[in-house]
Amino acid sequence: MQIPNQVPRELMPKLTAMYLARLPKYSAVRYFEDLVAPVREASVAGRTLRYHPTQLPLAKYAAEKPKIMVDGVRNFSFARPVVRLITEVFDLRRIRLEVSPLFPWLGKVLATEEAAEKVRQRVPADGTEIVEWMHDSAASLAVMSAREVEYNKHSQVEARSGDGYIPGVRLSSLAFERIRGYEYWDRGYARVVTPEGMLNVPRMGLIPAVGKDFLGWAFAGPKSWIQWTGVLAELRRLADRITSPVGFPNLWGRTPPFWLLQQPSRETERAEVAVVVDSDRDQRLRVAFRDPNDYRRVIDAGEIDIPKGRSEVRYVVASYPAVPPVVSEMQPEDNTQTVLNSFETRVIS
Amino acid sequence: MIRNYNFPFKAAAAGRILYPTVAKLPEWMLRPQSRLAVALSGEPEIKVVGPYSEDGLEAPPESPDAPSTMDWGTIISWSRKIAPIDDPSIVEWMHSAHAANIVVSARMEEYKRSGSSLLGASDDPFVPGLKVEDLRFRPELAETVAERGYGILETPRGNVNVPVPGKAAGIFKDLLAWGAVLEAFLVQWTAVLLKWRELATNPAERIAFPSFRGLSAPQFFVHSATIPAPVNLAQFSVSTDRPQVVTLRGRSINDYRDVLFENRISLAEGQNAVDLPIFGFPVVPAMVIEMQPEDGAKTVLDYWSVIP
Numbered sequence: 091m092q093i094p095n096q097v098p099r100e101l102m103p104k105l106t107a108m109y110l111a112r113l114p115k116y117s118a119v120r121y122f123e124d125l126v127a128p129v130r131e132a133s134v135a136g137r138t139l140r141y142h143p144t145q146l147p148l149a150k151y152a153a154e155k156p157k158i159m160v161d162g163v164r165n166f167s168f169a170r171p172v173v174r175l176i177t178e179v180f181d182l183r184r185i186r187l188e189v190s191p192l193f194p195w196l197g198k199v200l201a202t203e204e205a206a207e208k209v210r211q212r213v214p215a216d217g218t219e220i221v222e223w224m225h226d227s228a229a230s231l232a233v234m235s236a237r238e239v240e241y242n243k244h245s246q247v248e249a250r251s252g253d254g255y256i257p258g259v260r261l262s263s264l265a266f267e268r269i270r271g272y273e274y275w276d277r278g279y280a281r282v283v284t285p286e287g288m289l290n291v292p293r294m295g296l297i298p299a300v301g302k303d304f305l306g307w308a309f310a311g312p313k314s315w316i317q318w319t320g321v322l323a324e325l326r327r328l329a330d331r332i333t334s335p336v337g338f339p340n341l342w343g344r345t346p347p348f349w350l351l352q353q354p355s356r357e358t359e360r361a362e363v364a365v366v367v368d369s370d371r372d373q374r375l376r377v378a379f380r381d382p383n384d385y386r387r388v389i390d391a392g393e394i395d396i397p398k399g400r401s402e403v404r405y406v407v408a409s410y411p412a413v414p415p416v417v418s419e420m421q422p423e424d425n426t427q428t429v430l431n432s433f434e435t436r437v438i439s
Numbered sequence: 440m441i442r443n444y445n446f447p448f449k450a451a452a453a454g455r456i457l458y459p460t461v462a463k464l465p466e467w468m469l470r471p472q473s474r475l476a477v478a479l480s481g482e483p484e485i486k487v488v489g490p491y492s493e494d495g496l497e498a499p500p501e502s503p504d505a506p507s508t509m510d511w512g513t514i515i516s517w518s519r520k521i522a523p524i525d526d527p528s529i530v531e532w533m534h535s536a537h538a539a540n541i542v543v544s545a546r547m548e549e550y551k552r553s554g555s556s557l558l559g560a561s562d563d564p565f566v567p568g569l570k571v572e573d574l575r576f577r578p579e580l581a582e583t584v585a586e587r588g589y590g591i592l593e594t595p596r597g598n599v600n601v602p603v604p605g606k607a608a609g610i611f612k613d614l615l616a617w618g619a620v621l622e623a624f625l626v627q628w629t630a631v632l633l634k635w636r637e638l639a640t641n642p643a644e645r646i647a648f649p650s651f652r653g654l655s656a657p658q659f660f661v662h663s664a665t666i667p668a669p670v671n672l673a674q675f676s677v678s679t680d681r682p683q684v685v686t687l688r689g690r691s692i693n694d695y696r697d698v699l700f701e702n703r704i705s706l707a708e709g710q711n712a713v714d715l716p717i718f719g720f721p722v723v724p725a726m727v728i729e730m731q732p733e734d735g736a737k738t739v740l741d742y743w744s745v746i747p
Contacts, residue, residue, distance in 0.1 A: 265501035
């Protein structure tokens with residue numbers, strides 16, 4: 091067909107009327123500048139995996155100065171942290187955690203074992219429709235959906251749980267290989283398709299999936315005969331500050347890492363990071379700082395001893411020509427209940 | 440890289456976080472006369488140029504051994520074969536959910552080929568529960584849902600009632616979603632959720648229309664010309680396994696509920712190449728195209744291109 095060279099005359103009155111009708115409604119419309127979510131490709135097990143990278147909402151000064159992203163990262167260092175105990179009391183009821191939007195009747199819950207028991211009592215197995223694995227799967231979904239609500243106030247994480255055999259568990263960029271529960275258990279690991287390749291997840295174990303531009307994790311959980319529970323999470327965009335509590339999920343004792351974008355609000359050679367953490371017992375929190383140009387590269391790391399209760403942790407970061415944005419990773423000990431209450435990077439003038 | 444979008448990455452609605460369905464906009468759409476522009480479609484010219492085929496469609500990465508077909512019967516038979524119901528831990532709804540996840544997974548991969556993002560999942564909304572990003576089915580007993588006649592798809596912008604069995608699209612100002620209920624037993628039921636997170640622009644590669652137990656979902660993508668012009672020619676191709684009428688709607692990029700035009704296009708079996716003139720005032724704006732095939736048909740969008 092030849093492209094018509096003008097609008098047919100008979101359509102003009104209708105188009106004009108449509109245009110005028112929308113004028114008041116759309117004249118105030120504004121559009122938004124934002125990061126493009128590019129789809130990238132990786133070769134995994136001989137196949138092409140298309141994935142969405144974890145985005146960093148970089149401050150303008152950093153995005154526009156490559157020197158900060160290169161030299162700043164090279165010269166980055168952090169000083170010994172100072173820990174101040176605020177209260178020895180750890181009480182989940184007093185922390186403003188969210189409840190699962192799917193299972194609000196479970197209340198505030200960080201640990202899947204606690205949630206699974208409640209689900210089991212409320213919806214007992216009947217052998218025909220409700221079977222054992224569904225309790226575990228619902229429990230992990232309950233814990234993760236509440237954590238999503240908390241993190242997503244600040245940015246975006248997406249998680250999913252289910253039976254890794256059928257119906258299967260996958261997210262946009264991660265997927266558990268379909269395998270029967272007894273095979274997974276006998277072999278000792280499940281396998282997950284990630285942008286970094288196929289990763290083995292030990293039974294009842296959790297592994298981070300850290301790629302050049304991707305952050306996520308996978309947990310292989312309890313099994314019945316054919317079924318087993320798998321949990322996946324991928325970070326779509328990192329938060330650069332936390333102003334309301336975000337819990338660390340406790341998946342049958344395993345605690346995944348937590349990633350944030352640590353960046354001062356303006357260009358500076360020194361900044362102070364202030365973090366408020368709740369913990370149900372004394373523990374050693376591992377922290378690592380990852381290169382914003384390649385998340386696989388750890389540029390500095392350390393450990394912080396946190397007492398039971400609520401504590402404030404402060405540490406100074408420095409670099410030249412300026413403190414760069416870095417990916418801050420926090421890894422609590424397994425078998426703990428930990429809540430990040432706030433996270434802020436302040437400029438030291 | 441920074442680009443212009445019609446909606447922000449994140450918004451709040453009714454006390455909940457909303458991740459809107461966003462579309463990348465060309466530079467010329469920032470001009471006031473473009474963002475206010477409207478459009479109408481002309482008469483399509485249709486030619487059958489080849490047979491129906493499912494070549495070039497994607498396979499789900501988690502199940503590369505799944506049958507490479509769009510045929511629901513074949514997929515669910517395969518699911519029943521690999522996980523027979525005689526095992527006490529396998530119950531009937533899982534086969535439908537598994538088959539639906541295979542379909543969703545393949546369609547997500549195809550949509551990603553166009554550099555964009557379609558999300559979806561299938562499960563029992565009661566236990567273990569079903570959610571996709573900020574969308575979820577209300578977790579209720581199957582008998583409650585069956586007696587009432589519909590399941591409730593909850594979004595931050597409002598709820599959508601999805602018939603049992605049946606399907607419904609959730610079209611809001613800044614959100615495009617779709618839900619289906621495939622079956623309901625006493626306690627459990629199987630549902631499917633789809634959400635368009637970032638719309639593809641003029642998809643150049645094949646995207647199949649998701650179809651679950653004969654219920655066909657629409658596809659949404661952006662029609663965008665390279666320069667502002669009062670007349671566009673949309674050249675696209677749709678393959679179908681049987682003659683059918685496809686409904687095509689042009690929706691405003693400013694509010695997806697605002698339908699600029701609707702056209703019903705009769706397709707013959709095979710690959711149909713379609714030329715569709717679109718007229719705009721003052722120019723043809725970038726807009727969202729919704730294409731809805733008939734239930735029971737297998738349909739593939741081969742490509743969508745725009746002149747100029």
